[in-house]
Amino acid sequence: MAEMNINDAVLTTRLDAVVNWGRKNSLWPLPFGTACCAIEFMSMQASKYDMSRFGAEAMRFSPRQSDMLMILGTVTNKLAPVLRTIYAQMAEPKWVISLGVCASSGGMYRTYATLQGVDRVIPVDVYVPGCPPRPESMLYGVMKLQEKIEKESLSMRKDHIARFYESLARQDALQAEKGLTSQQTIREMLMDAADRGAGTIF
Numbered sequence: 324m325a326e327m328n329i330n331d332a333v334l335t336t337r338l339d340a341v342v343n344w345g346r347k348n349s350l351w352p353l354p355f356g357t358a359c360c361a362i363e364f365m366s367m368q369a370s371k372y373d374m375s376r377f378g379a380e381a382m383r384f385s386p387r388q389s390d391m392l393m394i395l396g397t398v399t400n401k402l403a404p405v406l407r408t409i410y411a412q413m414a415e416p417k418w419v420i421s422l423g424v425c426a427s428s429g430g431m432y433r434t435y436a437t438l439q440g441v442d443r444v445i446p447v448d449v450y451v452p453g454c455p456p457r458p459e460s461m462l463y464g465v466m467k468l469q470e471k472i473e474k475e476s477l478s479m480r481k482d483h484i485a486r487f488y489e490s491l492a493r494q495d496a497l498q499a500e501k502g503l504t505s506q507q508t509i510r511e512m513l514m515d516a517a518d519r520g521a522g523t524i525f
């Protein structure tokens with residue numbers, strides 16, 4: 324019988340590494356398209372650019388079945404509570420890519436009605452610049468997220484999400500205490516964060 328080298332039959336690895344390998348190659352996107360960036364996103368999904376090459380073609384419009392939120396377009400203050408609810412409902416672990424200047428900073432809409440960056444209300448993992456970002460840039464953003472996932476530890480992700488859920492509990496308590504709408508509550512939280520010199524409400 325031929326001799327067998329144990330190294331040919333057994334592969335050793337870390338649990339983190341093998342789990343992250345699975346996670347980064349099976350991302351399920353949830354597009355949150357509110358404006359023109361969503362049109363670029365459509366071409367990224369189509370055959371010329373083809374996001375399925377990155378294992379991320381299983382598009383879902385249900386937060387419960389998605390783990391990669393892609394924010395595509397201007398987000399108003401009125402939409403902020405909706406965005407937070409969608410993020411809260413997504414399966415864990417979950418990641419967020421902010422695509423285009425509107426989502427990342429409010430873009431040219433420096434107005435009271437526009438959220439000056441979605442990272443004020445939810446955690447963002449990757450930012451893609453541009454107005455609009457080209458499909459190639461969007462794909463590059465997905466690749467950057469894959470690199471980030473590769474380096475994560477399993478516990479790191481839990482701490483990251485915990486801060487968000489704490490802020491959600493604060494939001495509910497404040498809303499009940501003051502009898503505000505969810506939009507008014509987030510506005511109060513944003514103003515309070517600005518007074519403290521903090522950029523985010525979580």
Ligand code: SF4
Nearest residue numbers: 359360423425454455
């Ligand atoms: S970044 Fe430009 S293309 Fe994207 S939503 Fe804003 S205005 Fe439209």
